[in-house]
Amino acid sequence: MSKPQNAPGDVRSKGLVDYLNDENVRAVLYQIIAIGLIVLAGWYLVSNTLYNLEQQNISTGYGFLDLEASFEISETMIDYSAQSSYATALMVGLLNTVKVSLLGIILCTIIGTIFGVARLSSNWIVRKLATVYVETFRNIPVLLQLFFWYALIPGAFPHPRDALEPIPGVLLTSRGMYMPVPEPDNAYTLMAIAAVIACVAIYFIKKWAKKRQDATGQPFPMFLAGLGIFVGLVLLAYLAGGAPTDMSMPALKGFNIQGGYNISPEFMAVLIGLTVYTSTYVAEVVRSGIQAVPNGQWEAADSLGIRRSVALRKVILPQSMRVAIPPLTNQYLNLTKNSSLAVAVGYPDLVSVSNTTMNQTGQAIEAISIFMSIYLGLSLLTSLFMNWFNKKMALVER
């Protein structure tokens, strides 16, 4: 529509027909009609649904969110009891989804990278083992893998009464893994603050080091310095906080093991299942990313006398990242969405809690609309972050 509608010098007044025959006007008109039809269809569906629900005497609206949920949830990261509202229950589910997705994304990236590199190894056994891993877990539906892990974990370990204790304090049972955690203390808050300060400091030192290297060519041992600052500051905070040593130890009490931190079989099954499944795709992405970098880059680095390990880190991986990030984003989105299968093995994720809510209140459309918009939001956030990261990693033309 950058074209002017009236060519300069054209003094003829336009009639309606001329006007409608104008290419630009038509383009706008068609778009308005298209949007109008979509809005109309949407409005029709919504109003019809509401009408039908009313006809069937089914209650509608989001008022139920404030009502008491009356059911318990096994794993919660925030305060929750049966007296809490449905809104709180859904928040618990959302946090559980985020927890398993985030951990899954981190773990699948690490494991996937290892197997992706291993598939290109010059060692025959390593290469073949990686291939078998990738081909096996990539080709079994993820839901079946979740069932498999969930059948395996409670079945493989004993009842809490005869818990296995491979490392003192760590208990393995059919109810999951228990490990000791420090009793809450102010020192830990201090340590968290120290960690944040350390990260900020490292960021600025890194900036300074890069500037100096650009100017003088002198490299700075950033990794060691960073590690030193981080560990040093956190340790200092720990000592300053009075160096608490009280631990909450898991121990059998009544039916169950009490105390310590419990990783439930449901959570383990979901995390392992999603991680293993997605890591096979990540491995393929990493492998293709590395293979996409022309061999000439290796040779160029060699001819400059750069060591192989440095060349991999500074020459090859940055270039392969550019190829790998967009398909990696897809895998992260898939993992987040696949986490909704957790409902099948009883992990209280967003879908599981929404299902229960839907059933106790009977408000299926509302509950589904809530979890669909949350998944959409989560996916869009992941996409946004990965797009930003992609831009950061993209080739900067000088």
Place this chain on the structure above:
Amino acid sequence: MKIQTILAAGAMTVAAVAAQNAQAGAVLDGIKDKGFVQCGVNTGLPGFSAANAEGKWEGIDVDVCRAAAAALLGDANAVQYTPLTAAQRFTALQSGEIDVLSRNTTATTTRDAKLGLTFVGINYYDGQGFLIPKALGVSSATELDGATVCVEPGTTTELNLADYFRAKGMSFEPVVIENINEATAAFFSGRCDVYTTDASGLASIRTQMAENPDDYVILPEIISKEPLGPVVAQGDEQWSDVVRWAFTAMVEAEEYGVTMENVDDMKANSTNPGIQRLLGVTPGMGEALGLDEAWAYNIIKQVGNYGESYEKNVTAKLGLERGLNALWTDGGLQYAWPVR
């Protein structure tokens, strides 16, 4: 061309949605058109609804659907079954995917009033209990503080469980698994100390699914009232009447002593006016319901009376006595509204 396509699509949408509008008699007419009743049942709860070795659905809940089909279509086998989990059941009914839900479903205020449903009768009076391995040495539900409990989500059971522990000041850890087979597998693998559901369901799980039923006990406490019965969607009163009276006829038949065996004899020879009305010898009841006069005869002939259905499914398979489900004349709660 494009606009025509859009218009056609729009018209089809209108027609499709309009067809789903709740109209009096819509469900009933739909059943007559397709020639069978679409019945929502449990995915597998022996005694109530479960597929047998030949893949035929059996159980006291299944018999309600069969009775409705016999009454409306004259053929108890004109039923198709949709196995549903607890969490799926109401949506399936509300959306019209099934005509009747007969899936050990507890009647409650919320479900009756807010979900747009109508409970048409109670075919099993139940209560919630706890199933627990003998090895744990627990003899009462009051000793369950701190236990891990397996429960199906979206059930009244799940809510009663939270209420009970809250009232007693005890804590528990729920393990919530939607599919009953996965849930019981988790229980038998030791993931939970306790499995909770209606006492009849516990009996079913213990006798039919446990490797060795004697290793498990049902605790004596019954912590809730669970009136279980068939449900239909609101909006087609004629259809809900058919299901209600089909079930009632089964109980009424037992009260009169009419059985699958003697129903022909009764029809030919009985002089009892009540039986004559029930079996259509004296016409009127069928017409009142918009059914064939032989509606109740068909039910009793093909499905049996309530006592026969109970005996065949619940007593034989689960070893449960009639208890609350005996006829009122025998001290139970089953009491048929008079068919007249």
